Amino acid sequence: MAHLLFVxxxxxxAALVGAALGRVPWRLTGLRxxxxxxxxxxxxxxxxxYTxxxxxxxxxxxxxxxxxxxxxxALATIWFALNLRPATPVVRAGLCLMWTGFMLNAIAVAANGGAMPFAVDSGAAAGVGHVPLGPGHHLPWLTDVLVVPAFARVVSVGDLVLMAGITTLLVGAMARRHTAAGPDVPARPTGIRSPGRMEGDSYRPGR
Structure with a gap:
């Protein structure tokens, strides 16, 4: 349950930040x-x-x-690159943050023989792609050593950057509140006549 809440x-x-910025969280019109x-x-x-x-x-x-x-x-990097150019500035910033977090995790995994080390006292279980952190591991500050008490788990710097990117992307893709409700159309003024025309004057060709 804690893992699901963390995900x-x-x-x-994004919903909270978007609402505070006057956007509509359930309308991701900018996410193309x-x-x-x-x-x-x-x-x-x-x-x-992993399986x-x-x-x-x-x-x-x-x-x-x-x-x-x-x-x-490699495939993920190609996907990020394909989506950078057509994106709005905020969505582009979110994509860049997501890729940065993704690659920070990739560097940690590559430097440690294909596995992401995690803090031994975290209670996490070892498996494919995850091993307990030991003295022989490299770049420990990029591994799963940051404790998130609210979710009772450990994460990496890359995880936090990746999630910040997801939040930024979603906020940037949200429609603004006035756009979602439709632009306000001003009422047509009454009692205003065209210059040169008097009340009761009718249109006649050639005049």
Whole structure:
């Protein structure tokens, strides 16, 4: 439950920030993402890496599926690049933050042989892609060592930057409140006549 709340926290943060800025959280009119199929392929490769099904060749299982992780990083970077140019400035900033957090995690994983080390006293369980932090690991400040008491879990610097990017992207994609309700159309003034025309005067061609 705590993990689910942590994953949903950027959505809650974006809704609160968006509402405070006069935006409508449920109308993401500015979210026009390209190459969504590429994003699904990236997610599928990540699932294969973490689940390590029986049909997966042994070379792709080595080092916690590091080769598959490299494929995920490459595909995700291409997806981010494809979506930068058409995005609005705020959405673009969110994408850049997301990619930065994503790559900070990637650097930590690559530097530690394909696994993300986590603090030993965190209570987390080791598995594919996750190992307890030890003296032989590199870049410990990029690993899962930051405690988030509200969610009873540890995260990395990259996780926090990634979530800040998701929040920024969602806020930037929200419609402004006046846009969502429709622009105010001023009432047509009454009692105003065109210059040169008097009351009771009728239009005649040639006049």
């Amino acid at each position: 949903l926290s950027p959505l809650v943060a 993402l390209r190459a969504t199929a590429l994003l699904w392929v990236t997610a599928a490769v990540a699932v294969v890496r 390590a099904p029986g049909w997966l060749p042994e070379p792709l299982r080595r080092a916690h599926g590091l080769w598959l992780a490299c494929v995920v990083w």
